[in-house]
Amino acid sequence: MTDLMSQVVTTDRGTIRGSDEGPVFSFRGIPYAASPVDALRLTAPQNHPGWSEVREAVSAGPAAPQGPSRLERIMGHRKPYWSEDGSLTLNVWTPRSALEDNNPRPVLVWFHGGGFTSGSGGWDWYDGARLAQTGNVVVVTANYRLGPLGYLHLPQIGADNLGVQDQGAVLRWVRDNIASFGGDPQAVTVGGQSAGAYAALYLALDPATGFLVDRVLLESGPWGLPPQDPEQAAETAEEYLKLLGIEGSPDPGAALRSLPVEQLLSTYAELGARLARPGDSAPPMYPVLGGAGLPRSWQQALPDGRLQGKDLLIGTARNEMTAFFAFDPRIQSLTEQGALDLLAGRLGSEAPAAYQQYAAKVPHGTPAEVFTALHTDALFRNDALRIADHHAADGNGTYVYRFDYRPAGDPDHLGAAHCVELPFLFMTFDNYPDSPMLGEPGDGQRALGREFGTAVAAFVATGSASDWPAYTPGADARIRHFG
Numbered sequence: 001m002t003d004l005m006s007q008v009v010t011t012d013r014g015t016i017r018g019s020d021e022g023p024v025f026s027f028r029g030i031p032y033a034a035s036p037v038d039a040l041r042l043t044a045p046q047n048h049p050g051w052s053e054v055r056e057a058v059s060a061g062p063a064a065p066q067g068p069s070r071l072e073r074i075m076g077h078r079k080p081y082w083s084e085d086g087s088l089t090l091n092v093w094t095p096r097s098a099l100e101d102n103n104p105r106p107v108l109v110w111f112h113g114g115g116f117t118s119g120s121g122g123w124d125w126y127d128g129a130r131l132a133q134t135g136n137v138v139v140v141t142a143n144y145r146l147g148p149l150g151y152l153h154l155p156q157i158g159a160d161n162l163g164v165q166d167q168g169a170v171l172r173w174v175r176d177n178i179a180s181f182g183g184d185p186q187a188v189t190v191g192g193q194s195a196g197a198y199a200a201l202y203l204a205l206d207p208a209t210g211f212l213v214d215r216v217l218l219e220s221g222p223w224g225l226p227p228q229d230p231e232q233a234a235e236t237a238e239e240y241l242k243l244l245g246i247e248g249s250p251d252p253g254a255a256l257r258s259l260p261v262e263q264l265l266s267t268y269a270e271l272g273a274r275l276a277r278p279g280d281s282a283p284p285m286y287p288v289l290g291g292a293g294l295p296r297s298w299q300q301a302l303p304d305g306r307l308q309g310k311d312l313l314i315g316t317a318r319n320e321m322t323a324f325f326a327f328d329p330r331i332q333s334l335t336e337q338g339a340l341d342l343l344a345g346r347l348g349s350e351a352p353a354a355y356q357q358y359a360a361k362v363p364h365g366t367p368a369e370v371f372t373a374l375h376t377d378a379l380f381r382n383d384a385l386r387i388a389d390h391h392a393a394d395g396n397g398t399y400v401y402r403f404d405y406r407p408a409g410d411p412d413h414l415g416a417a418h419c420v421e422l423p424f425l426f427m428t429f430d431n432y433p434d435s436p437m438l439g440e441p442g443d444g445q446r447a448l449g450r451e452f453g454t455a456v457a458a459f460v461a462t463g464s465a466s467d468w469p470a471y472t473p474g475a476d477a478r479i480r481h482f483g
Contacts, residue, residue, distance in 0.1 A: 011177045013050040016057040023133040024093045027181065028122065029061035032173040033088040033166065036145060041257045043158040044292070045088060045169040060122025061089030064146045065261045067269050069118040073327045074417050076435040080120060084149070084261055090142035090170055091121060093128035097136060098182030106187040107138045107178055108217070108460045111167060113194025113419070116286040117147045117268075123431075130427040134450070135457020138183035142170045144199075148240060148268045149261070151285035153233035157253030164293035167199050171212045189460045191217025191313075193422060198222060198287070201387075204310055205301040206293050215463055216307070217456065218314040219425075220418055223383030225282055227289035227297060236271070236284055243267045278330040279342045279375065281321075302390050311463035312391050313456065314384050315401035319415030321376040323437070325368065326414055334367040342371070346378075380418075389473040397463050398471045401455075405448060405483025407439030416483065424449040424482070425456060452482050 007018040007025055018027035033045035040046055062083040069075070098105050112119040112126055121141030128139030143166075144150060150163030175185050190213045192200045197218040204213040228236075241247045244267050246255040256264070272284045287294050301307070325331040334342070336355070343351035358374040359365065365373070385400070392398040403421040406414065414420075417437045423429045427449040429441035438445070458466040471478045 008054065009180045011180065013048045014052065014055055016055045018057045018092075021093075021129055022096070024095055024129045026129060027057040027092040027094075028059050029086075029089045030057055030092065031061070031086070031088060032090050032142065033169050035085045036088060036149070036162075037084045039257065041084065042149065042152065042154070042162065042253060044160070044162065044165050060091055060120070061086045061143065063087065063120035063122065064143050065149055065265055066114075066118045066146050067265050070115060071323055071419060074323045074412075074414060074435070074437040075125075075419055076432050078123070080118075080123075082120075087143055087145070088166060088169075089122070090140055090173065091128065092178075092181050092183075093132040093139045094182045095132055095136050095138070098138070104179060104184035104187075105136060105138045105182055106189065106461045107140060107174060107183040107185070108189045108191060108457075109140045109142070109170060109174055110217075111142065111144065111170075111190075111192035111196030111199050113192065113196045113220075114146065115281070115283050116151055116163065116195045117283050119146070119195075125422060125428055125431050126426055127428050127431070128426065131425065131453055131457060134427070134453050135461055137457055137460050138178065138181060140170070140174060140178070140183075142167070144170070147283075148264050148285060151228075151283075151287065152240065152256075153228070153230065153237045153285070153288050153291070154252060154256075155291070157256070159253075161287050161291040161293050164199060164202065164287055164291070167203055168206075168209045168293060171203060171209050175212055187214055188212060189215035189217055191219070191460075193219040194222065194418065195286070198225075201298055202287065202294055205298060205306040206295060207306070208293070210306060210310075213310060215311040215460065216313070217459065218312070218384070218387075219421060220316050220320060220380055221314075221384065222281070222379050223298070223387065224379040225286075227287050227294050228285070230288055230290055233285070233288045236275075239274075240267065240271050240284075243270055277345075278328070279325075279371070281324050281379065298387070302387065305394075307391060308394060308396065311397040311399075311459070312388065313399045313401070313459045313465060314388050315403065315421075316376075316380045316384050317403045317416045317418055317420050319372070319376060319406075320380045320418040321372045322414045323418035325372045325375070326412055326417070331371060332368045334371060336367045339367040339371045343374070388471055392471050393473045399459060399465045399468055400471045400479045401482060402479055403452075403482050405445075407437065409439070412436050421452065421482070424452045427453055448483055455480070 031048040063080045064087045132139045144163045152159045190200045249255040455465045
């Protein structure tokens with residue numbers, strides 16, 4: 001039964017009641033899989049057992065267990081409420097107008113970022129109400145498992161790209177249920193920002209989930225970060241077990257499932273501190289190549305045509321890496337020789353020429369500014385353009401943007417940092433009260449939010465971005481700049 005006017009919808013697991021928010025109806029905290037607790041910790045997502053009474057879907061479920069975000073200094077502090085129990089949930093916003101004409105609306109399934117270690121689709125940063133209203137589309141956000149609970153690589157116990165598998169389960173839930181919310185399961189855009197964009201691309205490329213995806217929205221994906229090598233991931237898992245004191249356990253799965261989740265998180269933080277290197281933004285654990293959901297790298301899958309026929313919207317922020325480096329004294333104190341020494345580990349003998357190339361692009365820049373600009377291109381921009389060039393060359397609808405907004409005064413010298421477009425996309429400015437990357441939002445920022453959100457929603461609805469010209473390979477003039 002679907003009676004959206006009463007905010008009552010029947011899903012394949014049970015009936016829920018949402019909230020009337022005026023222009024949209026919202027349904028929050030809907031389970032898409034069973035809670036990953038006890039015997040289900042570190043296993044593939046399982047079907048939720050369902051419920052018999054009407055379930056209230058008026059508040060988001062808890063975030064997946066996690067430690068503090070690495071980007072609190074730029075986005076603003078928040079203390080997440082998290083719990084393993086009830087964490088695999090999603091949220092739906094559907095336009096009220098969908099009831100008036102009974103015409104299914106296109107759907108955006110959007111995954112949050114957070115470096116595969118933090119975040120939640122239920123946070124008010126990602127409230128989908130305004131985007132759903134602006135674009136007359138259905139918006140879905142979701143949680144997925146993070147850190148060691150999502151990306152520990154121990155396939156022998158079932159721990160195999162579990163965060164990726166959770167995201168695949170979200171897409172299958174959308175296929176089976178979104179029509180009851182006024183959405184069109186045949187017009188699904190999968191998208192996200194940062195780690196969420198990384199996931200969205202691989203969901204579109206994987207034969208097991210790609211057929212569920214019609215369009216792809218990729219915001220600031222770290223494309224220069226290759227999926228983790230299985231051998232390296234196995235070594236990291238071994239070191240993690242050693243730190244937990246269960247190395248050599250005859251049944252590591254049982255041992256891991258018996259430990260308090262707080263211990264799993266604190267030990268993961270210890271592992272991260274041991275592995276951390278200046279200039280390296282990779283987390284200790286993230287998706288593993290060849291594991292579930294990642295049969296091939298994007299560099300291998302694109303030439304095979306795995307993205308063929310899907311419209312693409314892809315973009316970056318102008319100064320992505322300031323989010324990671326602006327408050328890092330190890331980077332800010334770099335000398336030119338120190339920068340060259342760090343670059344040599346990645347670029348070898350090409351490091352001096354690369355440094356000089358970027359020094360010319362950043363006149364009078366400090367070594368830290370040169371190093372940051374180089375890493376912005378290496379981790380984010382260069383491969384975003386390669387993906388766009390390849391996709392457009394094959395005749396697919398392709399749109400490219402760059403987000404250039406910087407806060408007034410910019411006292412922290414962030415420029416347009418990683419994550420800066422998020423309050424503009426969702427138009428949730430008031431939910432970032434202490435965010436250095438945003439500053440104090442006024443009428444100009446809200447107008448820019450309407451412009452950006454309208455363009456993205458138009459892409460979700462039609463596959464083209466309103467009056468925005470389609471990108472062609474190498475056509476920098478067709479990159480749309482915001483802010």
